[in-house]
Every structure is written in C-alpha cells, then in structure tokens.
Amino acid sequence: MKLIPGLVKGLAVTGATVVRTVFPKRGLRTLIPAPSKGADTVQYPHVKEAPPTRARGVIALHEGNCTACMLCARECPDWCIYIEGHKEKAPPRRPGGKPRLVNKLDRFDIDYALCMFCGICVEVCPFEALFWSPEYEFSEPRIADLLHDKSRLSEWMETVPDFEDYETGSVAKKLKVPPT
Amino acid sequence: MTATESEQLRYIAAQAADARVNLEIETEGMTLNIGPQHPATHGTLRIVVKLDGEQVIEAEPVMGYMHRGYEKLAEVRTYPQVTTLVNRIDWLGSFANEVPFILAAERLMEVEAPPRAQWIRTILFELSRIANVTLFLGDMAVQVGAITPVFFAFRDREHVLNQIESATGGRFHPNFDRIGGLKDDLPAGWVAETRQAMVKIRSFCDQISELVEGNEIFQARTRGVGVVPADVGLSYGLSGPNIRASGVDWDVRRDSPCGLVYDQVDWKVWTHPGCDSFARFWVRLQETREATKIVDQLLDDIPSGPTMAKVPRIIKVPAGEAYVETENPLGVMGYYVVSKGDLVPFRVKIRSASFSNISIVPWLLRGVYVPDIITILGSLYFILGDIDR
Amino acid sequence: MTAVLEIAPFAILADLAYWQVTSIRAIAGLAAVLLVAGTLVYVHLFKLVSFMQSRLGPMEAGPYGSLQLLAETGKFLQKEDIIPRRADRFVFCTAPFVVLVSTFLLVVVLPAGPDAWFISNDLGIYLAMAVSSVSVIGILMAGWGSASKYSLIGGLRATGQLIAYELPLLLAVVGVVIQAETMNLQSIVLTQAEGEIFGWSGIGNPFILTQFLGFAIFMIALQAELTQTPFDMPVAESELVTGYMTEYSGLRFLLFFIGEFATAGVFSAIAAVLFLGGWYIPGLDAGSELFNVIGPLVLVGKVVLLSLLIFWFRFTFPRFREDQLQKLAWKYLIPLSLANIFVTAVLKVLW
16 A cells, blocks of 8 residues: 555646646746746747757758759659759850850749658758758648749748757768858 | 466456356447547547447457558658658657668668767667657556646657757658768757756656556556457567567567667666556556666767768669668567669568557457557557558 | 525515516526636636646637637537437437536525525425436437437446436435535525534534535545546547537537536535535624625635636546446445445434
8 A cells, every 4th residue: 555645646746737837936936926937838929939950941942052953853752843944154254264054043943732851852962052941930821832932942041040060079070051 | 477367367257257148138239430530549540349338349450541652652762762751650759760771771781880870879769769658658648538648748758859850850750860870960969958858758757657657547447458468469479568568578679789789778678567558558657767768878978980981872772681670669660671782672561560569459359348448559559650651 | 696586685676577587587597607617617627727737728819818718609609510410300409408407407506695596495405416417318318319329328328427426426415414404505504604613613614524524425426427537438538539429519519518617617516515615704794794795706716616626636637447437436435425424413413
C-alpha cells in the first residue's frame, strides 16, 4: 500500500500546473495572476515564435545567381520546379573582348502545393541561387495560388538569415549568403 | 512468469465461461466498424469487430487506407531522394526512418560515416525516439480517458522537436542523413540547449509517472489487459518495447549495433515480465528516461572532425544486396535494399515495426470488452504510416 | 437564481396577474439554469482546464475570451441539423429536450434565499432525485433513436450506469435527511444555518462536517450521474466517438451540451444545499432579508467551488471500464452509504 494514493498525486500534478500557469514566478508580484506569461503557448497572430535559423520555411531565389541550369528541377523528387530560360548576348567582360553568351532566366516557379520541403534543390544548386528562409506565413486561399513565380521567390531573399556558426569541434566551413 | 501465466489462464477460463453463458442465452451478435475514421485509431486503421454485447468474438484489422506505395516509389527515386520519402513512414520519429536505409546504402557502397557523423546520428536517433514515445505516453492516457497528459506530452515534445529543427531544419521530416555522413554539422549552442531539453523531458517523465502510471484507475484499466506471452509475441513478430514488455530481453541497439555508437554508452535495456498493457506503457516510460541518459552521455564527448565521408557527387550504388535493421521507436525497422548499380535502387523492402505489431491484434482482441480494444490498440502503439507505408 | 414568491419581501409580485408571475418565473428559471451553466463552461471548461494543461484557452472573443460561449452558441445554431435517414425521427428529435427538461425541473426545488424559491415542497429532495432520473430516458432515447451502433452502446451504458449510481446518490442524501429531520431543501438550509457544533454556533453546522462520508459518496455518485470522467463510458470519446451524442449536430447537440453543464451546475447546487449550507454564509442572521439578494450569489459561489472539484477530477483521471464502474457502485458505494445511514440513525437516536 502506497503512502499517498496515485489519484491524489495526479490531482496534485494538475493542480500544480494550474497554479504555475496562473501565478508564474515574478518576484514580489508572485500573487498577481498572469496566465499569459505562465502558459506554455503563445497567442499566435499577436505573438510569433521565431523559428530557428535553419528552419526550412520557404525557398528563396537569388535571381542574379541562377543560370537556369535545371539541376534543381531535375533533382526535385516531385518535380515542382518549373524553369524556362534563353541564351542572351551580354557585353564583353573586358572592353574590346568578344560578347559573351549568358543564360537568362525567364521563368522560375515553385509549386508549393507540391513541394515537400526536402531541401534537395537548395543542396544541389551549384551557383548559390537557392536558399532556405524561415519565413512560414505564405498560405493562400486557393491551392493554385501556391505556385509562386520568381519575383515572389526573390522577395523572400530578404528574409534569409545569415548562416549560423558551427558547434565546437566542427571542421565545416561557414557559408555566406550573397547580398541581393 | 508463472504468476502471470496462471493469471492468464484464469483470465482465459473466465472469458470462456462468459462465452458459454452467452451461448446459452443466445444473444444476437453485432458487427461494429471501428474506423477508418475513429478517434482511437490515430489515422485510418479500420478494425471490424464482431460483438456479442460488449464482448469481442472476432476482430480483424483492415489496412491499406493510407498506402502510399513507398517501396514502389523508391524504385524510381535516386538514393538521396529516397531519404525524403522514408521520412514519412513513421512520422513521429522520422529521423529514425532514414538511418537504416542510409546504413544499408553505405554498406553497399562500402563507405563509413566519420565518427562525428555517427555520434550526431545516434543523438538524433534517440531524440526522435523521445519525440515519438513522449507522444505515446500522453496518447495512451487519452485512450483510457484522461485528457490532460496528452497536452503535457505535446508541450514537452516541443522541446525535442525544436532541437531537431534547429539542427536539421525540419521539425517532422528532417531529411538530414546522407550516404556517407550528414547534410550539415550542428549549429553553435546546440549541445547546451539539448541538455536543457533533456532535463525537461525527464521532469515530464516524472509528471507522467505521477499522473498516469501511478494512477489506480489507469492500473485497473491496463493491468492484465491484452496479455501477450513471450512465445506468442515472438511468433507474431512483435518487436521493440512490445516484446520487451513480455520479458524478452532483445534490443537491436545493444545486440547488433551497426553504424550507431550505442556501444560507447552506458545504458540498460528495460524489460518487464508483466506481458500486459501496463507493462508496455512502463517499458516505454523507462525507455524515454534511458534515451535522455543516452543523449546526455553522447553529448559529453562528440568527437571533432568532418561530418561527411568522401562520396561522389552523383551517387551510384554498386550492385548487391544489403539488409540493415535498427531499433526504431516503434520496434525493429529494417530496409532490404537491392541495387543493380544504378542511380536508383532496384528494389527496397521495408520491414516496418507497426505492421508486425498489429498482426497480433486478431489474436489479442478475441474475447475482450469494447473498452479494452482501445486500451490494447493504444498500448501496442502503431503509427498508421508505419503500417501502410 | 432570482426568486419569485408568494411571501412578503417581494410584495409587488403579489399584485401581478397570474401570467405575469408565470413569465417572471419562467425567465428566472431559464436564467438560473443557463447563467450557471454558462459560468461553469467559461470558468471551468474553458479556463480552469486550459490552465491545467498550461495553455490559455479562448482569448479572442471578448476580454479573456469571455464571450466565447456566445460565439460557440452562434456556431452551433448555424450548423445543419442532421437527422440520420434510418433514425427514429420523433425519438431522435425529442431526446435532447427530455434531457434538458429534467434539468429545468430540478431547479424548481432549489432555494436561493430565505424567500427566494420557486416552490416550497416538503418532499423537495425526494422530488429532485426522482426528477433527475428522467434524463436517463432522454439518453436512452438518444441512443436508441440514432440508429447508430456507437450511440446504442453508449445509451445502454449510460442507462446501466445512471441506474447503478442513482442508489448511492439517494442513500447518501438519506443521511442528511435523517440529520435535518426534513426533506424540504429550504428547511435543510435553515437547519444548517441555525445548527451549532457542541454549543458553538459561529458557522452554523454545515452537514459536510458530520456527513463527510455521505458527501464523498454523493460527489462520486454525482460524477457518475453527470457522466464525467472517470465515469464517462457513455460518451467515452476514444471508444464510442461520443456515445449517445454521436449522431447529433447543430442545435440538438447544443442542447445536450447545455444539459450536461446545466445538470452539473444544478447538482452542485443541490450538493451545496445539502452539505455546505446552501445560500447561507456564516456571520449573518439567517432570517435577514439581505440573503434574498446575496443568497443566490453565495449559492453560485458554492456551486463554482463544488463543480471545480468535479472538473478537476474530470480532467485528471482516466476512465473506468464498465464492469469496474458497476463493481465500485454495488460493492463499495452502496454498502458504505448504508453503513453511513445506519451510523447516522443510531447517533441521531442517541443524541
């Protein structure tokens, strides 16, 4: 036979949670009810929790770096990236040189209704044109509106945070986000 | 063991006596469809139960409502793409799904992840175990009627998910494991934060053991309900905590570790001789505590170095076959990978734990009462994605 | 629980026509049931439980979500009222009203002040216990009429459970009745107010002190009577979806919902009257007319306290199995309450 029955212990646990939620420790003002501080939830549209730097929220496009090489579109497991491009003559790098041929991006759409946020496109991009942004508020009322074009993807580039430092003991090289 | 066996015999005798009485008064049976949409099936499992009053005569699980064809899909996806698919099998502990597949591919390619990668893999593996089992601890209480524990479970599971997210970028689908290592190294400050999260998980375990495990009503509901003797459990292919709760001391992490560094840690495999639903709950509770200890020890000495071995940029796995299994949160999970030297696997067979675990359901549900169906299903703890794949 | 009476303080009422008095009584009855139910839903279901689970509960509708209940009501009223095709239409549609009627009838006997009551009945508590059983019929009707297996099992479970727990509920009351020597609820309150403990009459003599066993049995049986966890098998949502309420939607579901909380409120009020001294608070003269005004508030305060216990249990404990529940009722509660009656009767004679 236990000293205190489990039923009473259970009541104590929930009761203690009520007290902790309603009266979070705030120094002298301990007895002033402040449930919005004591609760473990946040009131979402008013208060927002910051996702971690690495959070895979939305894919941002650095348009200047993209060469329309189609690697991301080919590696995407559900083929949600649509790319069109054409070749264009650009002025020569040095005065007097030959005009260069560059790939010009016409269309870069990601269908976020299909995307499963695996991050393979960001990983395979050889030109540092795709980045993860922790931005997550991009829902749309209609599913077709989730197809975002390159101008919208480029806007998200501003929300891309700098890469964070690595934990001690790491030998990985810290990358930099190119300025837009 | 003898005590439980005699208990079980008495239980069966009582059930048989009840059945005889019912036969004598010629009651009319009733077929009850539990699911596919039912609060207790957490997903879309359907169980067709033939009832006599509130007693089950026959129960049959009907699966396949969530079949997504991952084995077939994997045949047309390259190896890096498969990891993002297998994330979605057991969606509560998703990192643990990647590991056996990656290990199988690594075995075929004959590469080995550097020690730092192995260490981080093991840590994340245990974190996903905690993320999975904490939810069970709350969910089991919901199945027997208590509402509050599941909110505690969601609250404290958040700490673990936050750690997984800040390391991998994905809360639910990390897609962090790569052939030959990991996608990235840990961010600064992660180790300290994880230690704090482990402290919180331990206090959550204490709360749960006071709120649920010690509760007399919970014990009355679970003790002696859904008894799985060890030999029956083994013959049905139960694994993981379900078989350890029948007193079988079998843990793949300890018995055949491959690629994960459990042999570097001082830990214990928990078993319980009870064989019943309460034993399954108890074993999982102890395992969560043990997992926090494993994580703490691993965090102490993560070796420094790279997190990625030398692998070609375009991965072609040489021809061959490999089977690797690990002790996932739900039980033993294995991948049988057949390669023909292509970019894509030729065939992937997934041995998922829940599928075997629920195969015992028809045997186990015979003769129990309707409330016990839910207790038993809850204590077997399956994830629908893990059953249907 | 405002009040309407034939006696002195509300002399104005005496001059009113019959229909006016009746409508005032009807409004007072509605207010007594709905306001208390609303208070319980807000204070306990929305807030207390949220704090228990370290969250905030509704916060958007009104200050601290206080108007959430109105929003919910509006939501339920908008919803389609679905009647299953094979349901027994008449039975299905009337069931929620039957459940609610028993709640409204219960209020009738409750005193809320020295002059504030609906009817003064010498069989008060007896009437209350009899009327409360009517809800069983409503629940059985709902379970049978829905043409759903979950509802049927839920209805049958509810019936078995309510019948089993009527007994301890009633037997627990008998102790109080013996001690108070009356079944009139108003007289029970007055007996407690004027009672004294070994000659000390500072706080009267609330029967919880002498009838603590009866109080415990009453609260446990009450929990089962209200089908709250740990005795909520009839609506066990992880087993039977929502039991006998499974097929209901819209207004009729709302009625069940109101019925649940209103009954919780009214039964807590009965418990408060029986064991905690009802509308009386120590320090004032029980005959004072002030109690006609603050009496209802005091009673509501006690109701909130008692129902706090109910909801605390509800959101902490898992639920019993049907057979364990019956075992608890027949093997423990009923013998205990019989023993309680015996001891009370013997002591009453000896004193």
